[in-house]
Amino acid sequence: MTTADHTLEAKGHEEYDDRMLKLLQIIWGVGFLSPGGPQAVRDIVAGLDLREKSVLDIGCGLGGLDEVLAGEFGARVTGVDVAKLIAKLGRARVAASKLRDRIEIRLVEPGPLPFADASFDVVFGKDAWLHIPDKAAFFAEVFRVLKPGGIVTCGDWMKSPGPYSADMEYFFKMEGLTYHFVTLAEYGQLLHGAGFADVELQDITDRSRIEAREEHLRMKGELHGLLTRELGAEARDFFIEDWRSLTVVLDKGELRPARMRAKKAGLR
Numbered sequence: 001m002t003t004a005d006h007t008l009e010a011k012g013h014e015e016y017d018d019r020m021l022k023l024l025q026i027i028w029g030v031g032f033l034s035p036g037g038p039q040a041v042r043d044i045v046a047g048l049d050l051r052e053k054s055v056l057d058i059g060c061g062l063g064g065l066d067e068v069l070a071g072e073f074g075a076r077v078t079g080v081d082v083a084k085l086i087a088k089l090g091r092a093r094v095a096a097s098k099l100r101d102r103i104e105i106r107l108v109e110p111g112p113l114p115f116a117d118a119s120f121d122v123v124f125g126k127d128a129w130l131h132i133p134d135k136a137a138f139f140a141e142v143f144r145v146l147k148p149g150g151i152v153t154c155g156d157w158m159k160s161p162g163p164y165s166a167d168m169e170y171f172f173k174m175e176g177l178t179y180h181f182v183t184l185a186e187y188g189q190l191l192h193g194a195g196f197a198d199v200e201l202q203d204i205t206d207r208s209r210i211e212a213r214e215e216h217l218r219m220k221g222e223l224h225g226l227l228t229r230e231l232g233a234e235a236r237d238f239f240i241e242d243w244r245s246l247t248v249v250l251d252k253g254e255l256r257p258a259r260m261r262a263k264k265a266g267l268r
Contacts, residue, residue, distance in 0.1 A: 016086060016177075019235050021062075026226060027215055031064025031093060033086075034127035034155075035211060035257070041068040044126060044155050044259060050075040053121040056145065058113075059128020063090040063097075063105055069124065070102040078120075079105040080113070118147045125154030127257075133180045135187075139194035148266025152196065158184045158203075158256040171249045174242040184258050196262035208257040209250045216243040 016024075021033065029037040036043070051074035057066055060079025069075045081087045087107035094103045108114055110132075123142045132138045142152050159181035164172075172179065182190070184201050191199045219227060219240050227236040249255040 016083060018085075019231055021086070021089070022230050023227070023235075023239050025062075026223060026230065027219070029064065031062045031067065033061040033064075035208065036155075038064070038068045038072075040155060041065050041126065042072070044124065044153050045069070045073060045122075048073075048122065048151060048153065050122065052076065054078070054119070055122045055124055056080070056113075056115070056120040057124045057126075058142070059125055059131075060090060060105055061086055061126075061128070063093045063103065065124070065126050066094070066103045066105070067097060067099055070099045075102070075122070077103045078115075079103065080108045081105070082108060082110050113141045113145050115145045117144055118150075119145045121147055121150050123150070123152045123154075125152075125156065127155055127157060129154065130157045130179050130181060131177070135180070135182065135190050136193060139190050139196070143194045143196060143264055146264045148264060150264045151261065152191070152264075153259075153261040155204075155257065155259050156187070157181060158187060158258050160254045160256060165252070165254060167245070167248050167252060168254045171245040171255070174238075174245045181255075184256060187258070187260060191260065191262045195264070197265045199262040200260065202259045203256055204258055205250060205253060205256045209247070212243065212247045212250050216240070216247055219243055 016033070024033045025031065028035060034040070050069065053075050055069055055075040055077045057069065057077055057079040060066055060081050063079060066077040066079045069077050079090065081090065084107060087105060090105040094100050094105055097103070123146055129135070129138065146152065157179070161183055184203055188199050188201050224236070227239070231239070246255070
């Protein structure tokens with residue numbers, strides 16, 4: 001994308017092509033398209049009782065997240081995504097899973113969520129909401145579909161205050177994805193503005209730096225042959241450079257992964 005695209009709404013929703021989907025699953029595990037794999041899901045929902053709770057996963061990807069929520073935590077999960085290919089592949093994965101009776105994946109359009117008021121006990125997100133331009137409207141929708149007393153809990157990518165550096169612009173160019181970042185403080189303000197209470201914000205940049213460096217080393221080392229076979233040499237080298245650019249913006253503190261949790265006041 002151009003240096004300005006991260007301030008605009010994406011023109012389409014199919015930015016994750018087949019090569020990128022292969023790469024991300026090689027790095028993070030089959031069914032996972034974002035950092036940390038199953039453990040990251042556990043960290044986001046730590047301390048919550050999800051047994052037989054209705055959970056909405058917004059930006060569910062290929063369903064690996066939902067298999068953890070349903071299989072390890074006993075939730076009943078509705079996953080939604082705006083990307084046709086991803087939703088199609090996710091539905092196929094779930095159909096072949098032992099957890100298929102506890103997980104539904106739906107393709108939705110960007111904008112208002114296609115659910116009634118107070119439909120879910122928990123809204124979950126994992127490094128997907130960074131693609132959403134109008135976060136105020138989005139969190140208003142999250143608030144609407146949660147039951148009184150419901151919880152929103154998520155992981156997402158933030159930015160540092162101030163303008164983007166040349167390193168950050170290069171990272172955007174290498175990623176080729178449309179990002180709409182805010183600071184962690186702004187994220188908290190958005191949650192409060194939507195009506196949420198008990199807002200908790202946790203910066204996990206230090207941990208993410210370590211993980212990204214380890215992933216970059218694995219891509220150049222133990223995973224090099226696999227990446228070559230699955231992606232070809234040109235794509236392999238491109239993604240290794242992409243990962244190097246990720247480590248740079250994490251080390252500089254310009255990209256700041258975080259976790260957030262908040263509550264919709266009231267009793268179920």
